[in-house]
């Protein structure tokens with residue numbers, strides 16, 4: 001659809017765009033990225049024919065751009081410029097109607113039924129039909145942006161060039177606009193070439209991205225390839241981290257703020273922060289901790305500062321345990337979003353905890369363990385899937401920085417140490433009679449301050465794994481021992 005070859009150009013004989021070549025296919029959504037001043041708008045001006053290049057060529061549908069008249073070009077390409085705050089006293093409908101100019105034939109430019117139909121259709125699509133008679137200056141910045149888009153669409157272009165289209169739009173209109181653009185590329189074959197400042201939106205919606213660095217192509221590929229941490233950090237000169245999107249296979253780039261200097265003094269997470277009552281064991285951390293857990297509340301990966309292991313009776317109704325637990329946390333005066341909450345039928349005075357230190361880092365392990373509901377994971381097929389309280393809950397608080405890999409390996413190490421303790425104590429699965437590996441509702445938490453020594457790994461023979469293995473094994477032995485004594489009494 002569009003082919004750019006060795007394009008060089010700029011202003012007053014200064015090269016802004018240098019030797020740029022790429023092509024865009026019909027129906028493609030193509031994003032242009034780059035820091036301020038890297039030449040994105042200049043490139044778009046050349047592609048739209050507003051600015052003549054010094055050298056190189058641009059061809060559209062196989063013909064040089066120079067061979068098209070202005071009117072012919074306007075029937076193929078529509079441009080949505082960077083938003084301007086100027087607003088003339090035209091009505092919305094009049095403004096959108098200007099987009100039909102390229103399609104009007106002859107000297108008298110008669111307004112046809114088709115023109116009218118298309119203008120209303122694009123006003124509906126962009127959500128501005130309700131303002132049809134309003135004057136532009138009466139609209140908000142985002143509403144005016146949508147009017148400009150409607151005007152561009154009224155041209156019925158085959159290629160839509162957009163300079164920062166989501167500028168001034170609130171979240172829901174950003175999503176609507178990009179969903180619509182994506183839909184049009186798929187359904188009507190519209191080709192979209194758009195400048196983005198928001199790398200995450202570009203990564204979510206574009207088929208391919210072009211990254212400009214001081215007027216040259218730094219990278220042009222799929223979003224996942226272009227949005228590489230080191231590359232973006234280098235081109236944008238900032239600290240950035242790449243993460244997977246939680247729902248779709250698209251990269252998300254997050255800024256890493258400079259927090260040095262305004263950090264409050266780090267407080268050690270140790271047993272002095274534990275509060276144990278008949279109702280719950282609680283740890284309130286002075287700072288947010290990076291967590292990976294399977295709690296009833298706060299499960300998955302996150303940042304939390306309150307940790308509650310709550311005692312519930314054996315007859316606790318588990319049918320809506322998540323919302324019941326969230327209500328309970330609120331009643332205690334905590335925000336469920338900041339809290340990891342677990343439940344246990346074990347008497348909390350039977351909890352076991354230990355604080356272990358190594359060169360440069362330390363961990364606090366807390367275990368509550370009831371094994372009446374023990375299961376051998378290798379034979380769990382014979383059990384029903386019903387959830388019953390009676391469980392081993394393991395908390396591990398690490399004073400140190402963990403990689404994601406270390407979080408996962410720490411959980412593996414703890415699970416192995418727990419299984420070993422159950423083996424040592426000959427805890428049996430009551431249904432199979434074989435040695436149990438856990439219970440059917442065990443929960444685990446690993447939480448790290450993310451300050452201090454960095455631990456890349458948490459496997460069994462790593463410094464972190466050694467402390468976890470020992471701490472979880474010892475605490476599980478002790479907690480199961482205490483709870484068994486109580487059962488005997």
Ligand SMILES: Nc1ncnc2c1ncn2[C@@H]1O[C@H](COP(=O)(O)OP(=O)(O)OP(=O)(O)O)[C@@H](O)[C@H]1O
Nearest residue numbers: 010011012016034035036037038039040041042043
């Ligand atoms: N009309 C102009 N005359 C002279 N120089 C210009 C003109 N427009 C832009 N420039 C210069 O060209 C360079 C690239 O500008 P351009 O607007 O293409 O960058 P951009 O990547 O779109 O930046 P931004 O992200 O800030 O919108 C800048 O150094 C700018 O000062």
